[in-house]
Amino acid sequence: MTVGAVQDLSGGLEIYGQQQLDASKLAIAAINAAGGAAGSELNLSDKNTQSQDALNVQYARDLIQSEKAPVVVGALTSSAREAMRPLFASGQSLYFYPALYEGGVCDANTVITGPSASQQIQPLIDYSLKNLGTKYYIVAPDYNFGSISTTWFETYITAGGGEVVGSELVPLDVSNYSSTISKIQATKPDVIVWLPVGAAQSGFAAQFAAAGLKDQMTLISTNYGSGNQQLAVSAEAGEGIIAALDYVPGIDNQANTDFKAAWDTEFGKGANEIHESGANTWIAWKLWSEAANKAGSTEPAKVLEALRSGMTIDSPAGQVTFDPKTNHLIRPMYIVQQNSTQGFDILETVDAVVPEYEQSVCDLMSESTTNQQFVPEG
Structure with missing residues (x-):
């Protein structure tokens, strides 16, 4: 079964896109080694969108319509995300956006695995x-x-x-x-x-x-x-x-220890250079595959139903819980300070931070066809 990834591997945003691709490859390999998603082996079709919104749209359309991918993960900028989101309104495929962003997206067919503002x-x-x-x-x-x-x-x-x-x-x-x-x-x-x-x-x-x-x-x-x-x-x-x-390599939990070890084994790039784009892409694939296994199907509507039934995973970023009202994650946040060796020391951990604004404007359990981005007044 073909699944899709869109990421910027050139054009200026490749520091994010390469991590997304590496994390996708790592996650897909682990999913396949464990028996696949709902019994299907996954074939990753990855696209270099070259830091161009128009290419995000082109490749997302190809993945949905031509390659029949039930899920697409990726992109970095909000402009790329907003250019692509309307393509997923048909429900033929789910879209997972694995980046921090300015907040407000309320979309039945989009799952946000990065933190909101x-x-x-x-x-x-x-x-x-x-x-x-x-x-x-x-x-x-x-x-x-x-x-x-x-x-x-x-x-x-x-x-x-x-x-x-x-x-x-x-x-x-x-x-x-x-x-x-x-x-x-x-x-x-x-x-x-x-x-x-x-x-x-x-x-x-x-x-x-x-x-x-x-x-x-x-x-x-x-x-x-x-x-x-x-x-x-x-x-x-x-x-x-x-x-x-939402993620730094110094987070101390078993999932992160395992994630960094697998990263070093696969890519040899140094686990201390993993950043949130990699972690949140891994979270996206983990959530989607576990929901597909729970549903016994990769059909988008059934995967969404499984996600909304209540799903928590232990991730490299800490314990994250899918919020069915908003399609966002309830997750830890870390206040960090750069040290003298270009790493980050954790000053404070704030557990189970909810997507407060999104919960105030979005209820996908009641209005399941909502597909828009709310913007704060000001």
Whole structure:
């Protein structure tokens, strides 16, 4: 049986896409070794979408219509996800999106295995307000992930008694942050919210450090480290950056120990470089295959029924539970800080974080045909 994967292996987002592909291969091999999904051996049809939304649409359509794949896993950016989601409305195939994102998707045929904004931002701001300061400046990428995330940060910062002294949406291809740094120097925040996407935006950390700002304020993020950006930033510039992540290699549980050992055996790339794209892709395949086995079928409607009957798995990221109201996961979140060796130390673990916003706007158990993305006011 053919199953599908779409991932960016070139075009700028390959630091995420390669992990998604590796995790898919690892998961499919394990599923087949255990007898397949609902008794069927799986054949992975993987597509390089080259960091282009149009190719995500083309390949997803091919997988659904021509290759008859009952499940498709992958993509990184919210724009790619939103371009593809309408293709799954027919119910011919399920779509699993394995990335952190800005939140609000309520779609009967889409399962989100990465964390939503409310699952990441609230724990991060709670920690930051207690430990780092009350004045914030936001630097975010200029597309829906950045703009919606900015609204969420503004909401949680002001609700917690903090103040947003400035915010800026920057193009994805920006490389010179001198004007942004000048604004930061003028407003003197305690904390910089920084949401890097792609290689160009990782340059901000180096320029921030070179301007002598590390001793005056702290960088925080919900996606720094999600694609091993810390390895592209010097240890000196990156040390001390704080993030809220759903997976880091240092998580101490048996599933993660086994996952990292299998990764090293298969790819020899170093388990300490696995990031959330790999972990959440593995979770997607694990959830789908266990639901298919429970249903005794890979038919999408029956797999969804099995997922919604209640499913919890022990994953490399910790224990995750499928939320039938929202098709999201209830999961742990980790407040982490970059150390001097370009890894992350866990400062705080927040268990069983619910997709709060999604639960407030989405109930797929009552309205099973909903297919939209809700956006917070602001």
